[in-house]
Amino acid sequence: MDQEAKAFLQEWVPQWEHADRRLNEAYWNASTTGEKKHEEALAEALRERMRMMADPERFERLATLRKAEIADPLLRRQLTLLYNEMAMNPSDPRQIEEMARLQTEIEGAFVRFRAEVEGKTVTENEIREILRTDKDPYKRKKAWRASKQIGVVVADSIRRLAELRNELAAERGFCDYYHMSLTLNEIEEEELFTALEAIRSRTDGPYADLKKEMDAVLAKQYPNLRPEGLRPWHYTDPFFQEAPPVFDVDLDSHFRDRKLEELAVRTFGGMGLDVEDILRRSDLYERDGKSQHAFCLDMDRRGDVRVLCNLRPNAKWMEILLHELGHAVYDANVDRDLPYLLRRYAHIATTEAVAMLMGRLIHDPVWLIEVAGISESWVAEKEASLRKQSALAMLVFIRWCLVMIHFERDLYRNPTGDLDTLWWDYVERFQFVPRPEGRRAPDWAAKIHLGTSPVYYQNYLLGEWMASQFFHALQSSGEASHPLVNNAHAGSFLRERIFRPGARYHWQELLKQATGERLNVERFLEPFVAESDEAEGK
Known part of the structure; x- marks a missing residue:
């Protein structure tokens, strides 16, 4: 046969x-x-x-x-x-x-x-x-x-x-x-939602504590506003999928008048991964008529890899550029001798894992000093706040993913149902953000993924999960002072264990071969939950 x-x-x-x-x-x-x-x-x-x-x-x-x-x-x-x-x-x-x-x-x-x-x-x-x-x-x-x-x-x-x-x-x-x-993307629904419930339960308390602290800081910026009066527009992201910089860490000033592409080249180059050719093929700045989102596209599985961004000199777009180039180096380093159908990432979640691993560097003290060139004294002064902000960012993102994943499952269970109300039910349940009084509108439909990238959001969460295990494996190797920054071993690890195999293995098998273990909830949550517990003196 x-x-x-x-x-x-x-x-x-x-x-x-x-x-x-x-x-x-x-x-x-x-x-x-x-x-x-x-x-x-x-x-x-x-x-x-x-x-x-x-x-x-x-x-x-x-x-x-x-x-x-x-x-x-x-x-x-x-x-x-x-x-x-x-x-x-x-x-x-x-x-x-x-x-x-x-x-x-x-x-x-x-x-x-x-x-x-x-x-x-x-x-x-x-x-x-x-x-x-x-x-x-x-x-x-x-x-x-x-x-x-x-x-x-x-x-x-x-x-x-x-x-x-x-x-x-x-x-x-x-x-x-x-x-x-x-099922056809090799994810068991029951297993996924069991894990989601464990993640919700494990993060309920830490998220509530950090959000309470964040809301107190935000409310002070507005006269006569109490924290319980905050509504979706008081946050910095339209969906509250990203944490506002509240813990005395506003990185934007450090990226003004900076060429983000140069910092990206330095970041990946320090790991022995070339992105200059990718950037030359890419479309990086906003203009009329162009998509306002960001993505990476492997045009032919033969090396023509591009990213689309709408860069501005701020921390957010620095993170996005690192994220998209994480996708790009994965695509660019798959073994070209593999058959066409295997000449791609093992799973959407594995390429998201690499992208998120790179995007996390925006809050990493070593990266801020050695790559972004921020003074050691400033980073030392802000290091505890950076860790706390990073924990908040991850918890906010996790809770946002819970909204999207649960909502989309219900969207397909009943496409003609009252989705406008259901959306805010989930926002209140998982993000702890009150719905605007009297609002009746399809706010859910403003998220592009629901129309053009269906049943995708679990891959972001699985990606963050795997990124933590990649980071732990690199940290445990002891090959360099930092798991990623100026670490050629990190580039070799990613290239040989993650990128080159392409799609020859089931994604869970690839993860086990690369890190020695399958998905581990505690490996994912412990750094962020422990940080929030420590911040609260628990």
């Missing part, structure tokens, strides 16, 4: 590779220009790829091969990954047409969207700047509400897309698309 499987893949994979390249080029062009012609090209490329995967005879043949006795482990792995990918694709031409149209319309709406505040069109960066610096509560509220305007535009399309995805899942024998997506 090995020869039959090999012949099947040799016939099929070149078509897959061509369709991927065309889709990636269309996505890049649409994201960097916002032009309608590129959006239309993206929709057609998406339809072409979906039609190619919809061939029932080919899918049936693949299903038979997948169940057969295959001796070569690389052949078996390719068949598994290809089957999982094809099973996620509709076979009905009507579904293909409507799903491709809706997805590209949603993507295009986000690319072109610019909010309006007090009659003025503003970018996402400008909204974040208002929430970061402006102390006028009325202007903040207007800016926050403006950030949600896109939700009204795309909410119905997201609901309809969820219904279509559920139809596909039912055809494949799954209860809904959410369960199907997790």
Whole structure:
């Protein structure tokens, strides 16, 4: 059966590779220009790829091969990954047409969207700047509400897309698309939600304590405002997925007038990882028509790796650039001799792990001194606050992930339900942020992932989890004074144990081979929970 499987893949994979390249080029062009012609090209490329995967005879043949006795482990792995990918694709031409149209319309709406505040069109960066610096509560509220305007535009399309995805899942024998997506991405739903409950329980107290302290600091910035009066617009991120700099640590001043790309080159270069070619191919600064988000794209699995950012000289965009380049060095260092289907990251969560590992450096004292060039005296003075801010940042992000993961599961259980209310139920439950009085709007739909990257957010949380285990493994090696900064061993560890294997192993097996253990909740939470406990004198 090995020869039959090999012949099947040799016939099929070149078509897959061509369709991927065309889709990636269309996505890049649409994201960097916002032009309608590129959006239309993206929709057609998406339809072409979906039609190619919809061939029932080919899918049936693949299903038979997948169940057969295959001796070569690389052949078996390719068949598994290809089957999982094809099973996620509709076979009905009507579904293909409507799903491709809706997805590209949603993507295009986000690319072109610019909010309006007090009659003025503003970018996402400008909204974040208002929430970061402006102390006028009325202007903040207007800016926050403006950030949600896109939700009204795309909410119905997201609901309809969820219904279509559920139809596909039912055809494949799954209860809904959410369960199907997790299963075909090699994540057990019950195991995931058991772990989420453990994380919620373990972080409830530490998060509540740090949030109480944070809210007290924020409330003092506004006359006659008590902490219990804080609402979503009093935080610096429209979704409160990031922690405001409250513990006497405002890093932004240290990145003004700095070339963030140079700091990134220095960061990765110190680990023996080259990013200069990646940066030359990338699109890094904001302009009209361009997507306001950030992402990394491996165009061809042959070395053409790019990132899209909208850089401004502040700590937030420094963190984002390090994050996206973490994705990029992973893609760029996968073994090029692997078959095309394995020439990629082991799992979405593993590439998120590397990205998050790098993004964490923004609060690392050694990185701030040795790479960012901040004075040792300033860092020494702020070191305890940096640790505390880092703990707050992680706990805020964990609790935000709980909102997204639980909400999205319910979105697919009932796409036509009262999602507007459900969203704020989860925000209050997990983030401890009160809903705005009397608000009835599809605020949930303002999160782009729900339309264009479905069932994705668990990968961010798993990524943070794995990042902690990567960091612990590097720290335990004792090869250098710091696990990442100016540490060639770190680059070698990542390159050989994480990047080069590509997708040849199940992601849990890759994690065990690289670090000696599978997912470990305490390994993930202990540094951040312990820090918050220490800060409270517990």
